[in-house]
Structures are given as C-alpha cells and as structure tokens.
Amino acid sequence: MKVRFGPAGRPINFSGNAKDACAYIKAEGLDAYEYQATYGVKISQSSAKDLKSSSKSENVLVSMHAPYYINLSSNKDDVIERSIQRLVQSAKAAEWMGAYRIVFHPGFYTTYTPEEALIRCKNAVTDILDELDSLGVKDFCFAPETTGKKSQLGNLDEIIELCRSFDKFQPTVDFAHVHARNGGGIASRDDYAGIFEKLENELGINCLHSHFTHIEYTDAGERKHHILGDHNYGPPLKPFIEEIIECGWKVTVICESPLIDQDAIVMKDLYKDLVKLE
Template identity: 55%
Template sequence: MKPNVIFGPAGRPVDYKGSAYTACGYIANEGLDAYEYQAGRGLRIGEKSANILKEDSIKEDILVSLHAPYYINLSAVDDKKLNMSIEVMMKAAQAAQWMGAYRIVFHPGYYSKNSPKEALRIAKKSINTLLSRLDEEGVSEYTFAPETTGKRSQLGNIDEIIEICSSFDCFEPTIDFAHIHARGRGYIKKKEDYNCIFSKLEDGLDIDRLHCHFTRIEYTKAGERRHHTFEEEEYGPELKWLLESFIENDWKATIICETPLLDQDALKMKNLYESLL
C-alpha cells in the first residue's frame, strides 16, 4: 500500500537516457511513485507514445500527470492568443486522456493591462468555452489543475486558484509551494504558514489528493527567479515543515520535485518524509 504522500520528478530523470514517454520503469526502480510529463515547451506527444506511457504507468504503478505548455494564457487581451490558448488546452486534454494523466497542470494566464478581477473573469469565461468544445469533441476523461504561479504579474495566487477550482467540477488545484513563497517575497517563514495555506484549501475546496510542486527557490521583488536544489538550504521554503504538516493533518498528496536534480531530490524528499513517520 502506498503512503499518503508520494513523490516523483517534473520530467525525465536526470541520468535517464531514454524517451520521456518510457521513463516510468526507471522512476519505479528508483523507488518513486509519480511522474509529471513535461510539455511546457510544447505538446508534441502523439497517441501511440502516450498509450505506451499509460501502459507503462499502470504496469509500474506510477501516478502520471501532464504539465501543459507554459505559453497558455486564458486571460489574454488579444482574441488570437486567447483562442490559441483554448486550442492548446484542448490538445492537452486529449493527450492526458491518451496517457491516463490524473491531472493536467497549467498556468492560468497574466493580468496584463487588466485588473486581477477582470483577468480572472476572462479566464473563467475561457474555461467555459474550453469545456463546451471538449464536450463537442467527446473528450471527457480529464481533470485540469491550475497552478499557483510564481510571478506577481501572473494570474494565479492561491485565492484565484481556489476560485477557479470551486467554479468547475473538473478542476483541482496544483499548489506550488515555492511559487507561493516567491510570489509572497519569502511568505513561508514558519510551519504555521503552511497550515494557513491548508486552511484556505480546506475552507474553499473538497480535495481528496492534493497535487503539489516543490523546489527551493530564489526570488526578486517581482517574484520567482530561479529554482535551486534541495541541499541549497539558504533558499526557502523549508520542506520539513511541509511534510510535518501533511503528516499531522493526514493529507494525501503527490509532490512533484522541480529542483534542477528532479528525481534525485525527489528521493531525498521521500527519505525525509519516511524519517518523519
């Protein structure tokens, strides 16, 4: 039986030489239980490769998620960019259905010239259009997972993510704790700061398994700047406090490691978690 909190890399493991869609066996052999397939630079996986990924993930008991392209902007001012973003989201949903991904992670958009309230309104309208089109195309096996974003210019603070997810049945949050930390210019200073995040989630959403990202992070006044490894302790946020909070509150979670060392740091995170049980 798997533990409540499981770990995996954001993309192909550091020393793995094969194709990204055949990485599940390697990840399982390392002792990890999750894998986020990265399509941040563009969604290029076809149905055949996605089916192989699905078959391997079932065989190896790896929980798969998909990170959609970074250039999605569901709050775009320009109609052309908005329509392109909806089209990319549709392709991501189709790919996720092929590969059996339990979450489709994406960055909602940017405020641009709009107020945060108006940007959120446009994004929700875009999502309604997306869901209608997916229904027309017969794509139904998906769960979109908007991510808390790291730059202060981006739509995606925790309240906005909760608002989006509470508005649609097929949406669950992706909580990137490093992004919350960076966006808040060092927000997570103590263990109770994690508990404040959990309280917001519990008050606003009904979550069975929380999908998360974690890395140590460097930030500026504008928010996120650069990811750092687990061992670079001069950068926050603190992982131990997060794991203790998960254990104390009996949360189920998938933690995707986004440090430069991906699977290697995911294993260190898993070892720390097991030492706290």
C-alpha cells in the same frame, strides 16, 4: 498510497522515451511522474497509451504539465484562442496517457485588473470545456497552478476561485511559487497548515497535487529555482513534510528543483524517516 514523490519531467540521467520513464522512476524508489508538454503537446497517441500501460504496471502516478505558452487572460483574442487549443490538445493527450492532472499556468494580468483578468480566464475555460464536450473528451482534470510572479494570474485565492467555478478542476499548489509571490511567505509549519486549511475550508478537498523546490525571488516574485541542498533559499522542506504527515491528505509532490529526481528522492527519504518517528 497516500503520499507520492516524483520528478517534473524525465529524470536527469534517463535518456529513453517518455513511455519508459515510469520503470526508471520506480527503480529509483519514486512513484510519481509529471510528463512535461511545456513546449507543445508532441506525444503520439500510441506512445501516450504505452505510457499509461507502463504507469499502471509500475504503480507510478502520471500527471501532465501543459505548454508554457498559455495565457487565458491575454488582452489579445488570438493569444487566448491559441491557449484554448493548447489546453484542448493537452486534455486529449492526458486522456490517452491516463494523466490524473493537467497542470497549467492560467495567464497574466496584462492591461487588466486582477478581477478583469480572472473573468477573461473563466470565459476561456468555459470555451475549453465546451469544445472538449463536443469532442467527446471526458477523462481529464485540469489543475491550475499557483504562479510565482506578481504579474501572473494565479495567487492562491484565484486558483481556488477557478477550481470552485468549474467541474473537473482541482488546484496545483506550487509551494515555492506561493513563497516567492508573498516575499518569503512560508517560514514555518503553521504557514503550510494555513494553506491546507484554506483549501479544505474553501474547496472541501483532502487530496492535493503539488510542486516543491527551493526558490530565489525578487520584489516581482519568482526568479530562479535552487536545489534542496542550497539552504540559502526557502521554503523550508522539513515543516512541509511534517504537515503532509500530520494532515493525512493524499498528496503528490512533484520536485521542480534543478535535480528533479535526485531531490525527489531526498524528499521521499525525509518523509519515510519522519513517518518512522511518529
């Protein structure tokens, strides 16, 4: 299956355990699920393994969003150490649940230049990988995400550099964040094509984990996510889907609008309609 769509977290009207979410998502006609560990990795090993089993039987691709409280470029060493441990915990849980990507926000520039912040982040990543190696955790793939605020480490070039520097790293492109960070920088299919072309040229990939929603922004970047039905905000959806179809990549699209699963269905329906037209 080349292109998959799914929600960032449990579907809106789903009230069961995470291990049962895949069956609900499959029944909605979706085929991806990003498990949210945004406030800490709290899932037990047994529940995570149940989620893995369910994802396989339902053919729903699982990814994980690591905790929000991560800053690998902090000017405080204790913050970096706690961030390292949260990502180590995330990788352990991701291995249990069979998550194919561990999405995380790399950090903030704080008092550093972007170049200095990236160096601190890379040093922390080296420590993470060393610790995982010592623990025997092997089945994981970190997916640093493009960030939406200009104060954050994580523009597209920085994400590419992180992924180029380490094994078991692949990018997460949040197209809304790219749009917001660049002051509305995505307006057409050519803008999307430029991102895919850059990833292919610099990382040699043809597979992408991505996030999508409409977004409100200020001069500082991201402000608020909006539903896809609110056309006052971008980035535009149809050119995005057209570019996915044209480029032929394997793409997972995780919906982060306030209507996480319902808008994921909107995206998948548009994808199916446009494929028919080809």
